[in-house]
Amino acid sequence: MHYRGIFPRDLFAELERLQRDYDGSPSIRGAAPGYPAMNVGTTPKSVEVYAFAPGMTPEEFDVQVENGVLTISGERKDIVPPEGATRHIGEHFTGRFRRVVSLPDDIELNSTTASYRDGVLHICVARREAAQSRRISVQ
């Protein structure tokens, strides 16, 4: 899967992508989208980020917003099979993970919320009032 800038206005990501498209060299973090899988969406009032990271507890996540960048990191522990057991299939991601999302400029840091439900970490970053489009009535 090719890297895509999450936000169209993310100029650096866009330039990086263009450059990569020219010389065909993949991202240093690998061509795979990474773990956990993420969905991102926006509403006029918020940026919604969903990370599909099952088998964790809320305390095991480290969520940070710094310089307009949201970082989700943590560690997924491996299942410890009982002594003498055989592992036939082992497809789960285990170990440390880290994913980064660049946020738009109009975010309101103080009202960021995060919740973990059914194995999905949901982060809601509020956007500033001023950036929300307002309808101007024509006199």
Place this chain on the structure above:
Amino acid sequence: MSEKVVKRENASEENAAMRPAVQVVEDATGITLYADLPGVPKEKLSIHVEGDNLIMEGELEINSPPNMEAIHAEVDLSRYRRAFTLSRELDGDKVTAGFRHGVLELRIPKAEHAQPRRIEVQAT
């Protein structure tokens, strides 16, 4: 005949599902299967045994705001599905399941007659 094929293709498209990652561990008394099903609430999970087939299915329920515009989606299907064939010594009637933080844990015990028995080796 070709019509039939087309129909089947359409049907499979409608039923497009993600394949959950699994871990399968076997010990002396049975098999434990762990499956990653993030986004599936307990009510939307179904596990059934048909003959010697174990089928697990789950539907995602992400309560995103109705006016949300998706910008980036790595999870873009709304279902998971995966099936396994159970071997004869496994007891499909006694499967037990637990589900926590998007991880399904299934325990499939071995049938009584298939439980391990130690055979003494006689020295002659």
